Amino acid sequence: MGYENLQVERKDGVAVVTVSRPKKLNALNTKTIDEIDAIFTALASDDEVRGVVVTGAGEKAFVAGADIEELAGLDAESGRALSERGHRVFDRIEWLGKPVVAAINGFALGGGCELALACHVRLASENASLGTPEVKLGLMCGYGGTQRLPRLVGRGAALEILLTGGRVGAEEALRLGLVNRVVPLEQLLPEAEALVREMIANGPLALRATLEAVHGGLDRPLAEAQEGEAQLFGELCASSDAGEGTSAFLEKRAPRFRGR
Numbered sequence: 001m002g003y004e005n006l007q008v009e010r011k012d013g014v015a016v017v018t019v020s021r022p023k024k025l026n027a028l029n030t031k032t033i034d035e036i037d038a039i040f041t042a043l044a045s046d047d048e049v050r051g052v053v054v055t056g057a058g059e060k061a062f063v064a065g066a067d068i069e070e071l072a073g074l075d076a077e078s079g080r081a082l083s084e085r086g087h088r089v090f091d092r093i094e095w096l097g098k099p100v101v102a103a104i105n106g107f108a109l110g111g112g113c114e115l116a117l118a119c120h121v122r123l124a125s126e127n128a129s130l131g132t133p134e135v136k137l138g139l140m141c142g143y144g145g146t147q148r149l150p151r152l153v154g155r156g157a158a159l160e161i162l163l164t165g166g167r168v169g170a171e172e173a174l175r176l177g178l179v180n181r182v183v184p185l186e187q188l189l190p191e192a193e194a195l196v197r198e199m200i201a202n203g204p205l206a207l208r209a210t211l212e213a214v215h216g217g218l219d220r221p222l223a224e225a226q227e228g229e230a231q232l233f234g235e236l237c238a239s240s241d242a243g244e245g246t247s248a249f250l251e252k253r254a255p256r257f258r259g260r
């Protein structure tokens with residue numbers, strides 16, 4: 001399928017999804033949200049793809065937010081519907097079952113910051129600038145930001161970002177745990193790809209179960225979440241990949257995981 005506002009490149013098990021509306025700093029209009037929905041639906045069932053990098057076109061912006069032109073005409077009903085749709089699309093990223101790394105190459109504001117938050121790990125270039133300026137527009141985050149940001153950086157740091165609408169530079173984002181690493185812009189994509197490759201060298205069922213245990217567990221009481229972990233652990237033990245991984249270690253050879 002061809003996309004108007006996304007570039008998608010698949011190579012050796014990794015898909016690089018680039019949001020591309022450079023004249024609008026890659027702002028997420030409805031068409032782009034639809035395309036993100038479509039590509040992540042396709043990637044979920046694409047067995048050739050085992051990990052994903054999400055980035056923005058150009059050297060200035062990852063994604064500068066939801067498209068403000070489209071936000072201007074919303075009323076109570078359409079605003080709620082747009083927000084719920086955004087939640088479904090961004091949940092699809094979080095629940096892909098394969099590692100997704102955001103390569104934040106500049107502004108990641110509003111909906112762009114929320115897109116990065118829906119990814120599993122975030123790398124930033126030195127010129128990255130993150131924030132949720134919705135309050136400056138008389139709005140608030142509508143794509144999960146009020147929920148994912150405090151879960152990632154804690155309530156106090158999140159509220160400072162959410163309530164000021166100010167921007168956080170790459171080093172500050174690193175200090176807060178909002179991003180995992182900061183690298184020079186030219187190294188951002190290679191480093192993000194290398195990180196995904198390091199992850200996908202591991203057993204795909206193990207990665208899927210780990211993602212599910214973390215995302216499914218964090219919102220539950222510890223005892224219940226640990227029950228979930230035990231269930232997933234048991235299922236993995238019955239997989240041939242687990243047999244292969246342990247045998248390979250004992251036989252001092254590299255494992256050949258088959259996702260079964």
Ligand code: DAK
Pocket residue numbers: 023024025027064065066067068069071079080081082083084086107109110111112133134137139140141142143
């Ligand atoms: N939407 C639409 N166009 C945008 C845009 C955006 N978010 N960000 C930038 N652009 C456009 C600019 O209008 C400009 O277009 P032209 O005038 O050339 O046609 C072009 O991109 C280049 O931008 P600038 O000329 O402004 O570039 P600068 O380097 O001077 O400034 C900037 C870069 C990133 C600081 C600035 O563009 C800026 O402040 N942009 C807006 C950032 C922002 O406020 N982002 C948050 C948007 S609000 C909800 C669901 C979701 C959300 C809210 C509610 N519900 C369902 C209710 C999420 C909301 C948001 O994300």
